[in-house]
Amino acid sequence: MKKKDVLIIGSGLAGLACSLELLEAGRGVQILEAKDHLGGRTSSWIEDGMEVESGLHRVLGIYQAFPAFLKKAGLEIDELVSWGDEVEIRLPDRGHRGVFGLSPLHRPLKTVYSFLGNNLFLNPLDKLRLSRFFRAGLKDHRRRPGYLDSLAVSEYAKKWQVGEEVLFHFLTPLSAGIFFLPPEKFSAFAFFSLLEPVFSRFMRNRVGAFVGGMTDVLADPVAQAIRRKGGRILTGLKVEKLLLDKDGRMAGISAGKKEIRAGQVVLAVDLGSAQRLVRRSFGSHSWFKPMLELPTMPAATLQLELFGPALKNDRPTFGPGTALSSFAEQSRTTFKDAWGRLSAILSPPDRFLNQAPNRIFQEFYQDAQRLDLKVVNNIKEYRAILHPEEFYSLSPGNQSLRPSQTTPIEGLVLAGDYTAQEFLTTMEGAVISGERAAAAILGKD
Ligand SMILES: Cc1cc2nc3c(=O)[nH]c(=O)nc-3n(C[C@H](O)[C@H](O)[C@H](O)COP(=O)(O)OP(=O)(O)OC[C@H]3O[C@@H](n4cnc5c(N)ncnc54)[C@H](O)[C@@H]3O)c2cc1C
Known part of the structure; x- marks a missing residue:
């Protein structure tokens, strides 16, 4: 790495947004990503032969930083997203349904x-x-x-x-x-x-579905723009420790036997990973205490390939009183090659974390019928995708524990949806955090 290059750990939206900003300001960047695919919680990959994604995502029309970030990568939001204008609330056991224009x-x-x-x-x-x-x-x-x-x-x-x-x-x-x-x-x-x-x-206000797997339509094209601007990206490299020099300044990272030297590092990983890295590297530093106390929360999703659509429309639907807290039929938007494709976010997620996929499926299946979804004799295959600790918990009392992007360690900046910004744990929030991290590196407010 060149002396003024910045090392970015994590290729989620926070790391990608930070990289683009730094490249635009003339700085060099190298991104390190633990997984083989890019995008973090906005990614898609093949799991045991079935294309899956981190989970059902919707883009909101009120987002501003996210579309502006795409533009910087040469992408137009209207080409990535198919906009819809309704959400539905569906009560189980033939209860009422409400469709709300948005x-x-x-x-x-x-x-x-x-x-x-x-x-x-x-x-x-x-x-x-x-x-x-x-x-x-x-x-x-x-x-x-x-x-x-x-x-x-x-x-x-x-x-x-x-x-x-x-x-x-x-x-x-x-x-x-x-x-x-x-x-x-x-x-x-x-x-x-x-x-x-x-x-x-x-x-x-609008709500939009991605028109393809998120790594394909979002993370990979942004990564191409980063490479075109001179940035480098290494996948399959899990950072294990942050290294300090003898004066307590950032000196780089270690990953297995590999060490990469860098005086400026952006830690753009999810909360659980950030806590582990900080604890291992300088856990006794008092500034990090609130961040280490910030609780994580899990998410659990079930994604199903079907023989035919489970619902007439692809609109975000909520199923209170069931395990399907939100779901959508994606065969008309994100998974156009599928005959039918249902994606559900399950609640409460903690209950599903340690369950075998077939147990998760059974619970889903019962509640899907209570919600009148066309699932009987309609399921080809399914995968459960779980996120044990990536999110910061939105329970009361946690707001003041979120860290700023700047840290007291010279050369270390934080990014990620859990860091302080107003858009919570969303794509918009992740992009804002990445841009603030870049501003901190560049010495701007
Ligand atoms: C099921 C689900 C549904 C969602 N729905 C929506 C939605 O509808 N709308 C919305 O706006 N947002 C939604 N979100 C939230 C949104 O995806 C996240 O807020 C955002 O993607 C977080 O980006 P990030 O860059 O902060 O973190 P991440 O995307 O988690 O990126 C962190 C990256 O760091 C990497 N990493 C971790 N540890 C290491 C290490 N030691 N070394 C190297 N790399 C490492 C990870 O592999 C990952 O790629 C949803 C998320 C999920 C999971």
């Missing part, structure tokens, strides 16, 4: 109607209480973030007289469906952090 710009009537209508789902009094709850939450998010982070969504909802039914029909799908946590465990601050841009960028 796009005031592209589906204005449906959007307005879905909130004025859907009265079987939410009656007018429920809607009034919900709107008071949302107004208060957005205000507290601005004025009293610490207070909001001390409460779970369910506790805050009770303060605003939101009833149990609304909690189950509406807030559970939103919290468990989007971030795998039920409202009793979901920080009200994190919840309103997600909603704030939905309201403040209201006209931009």
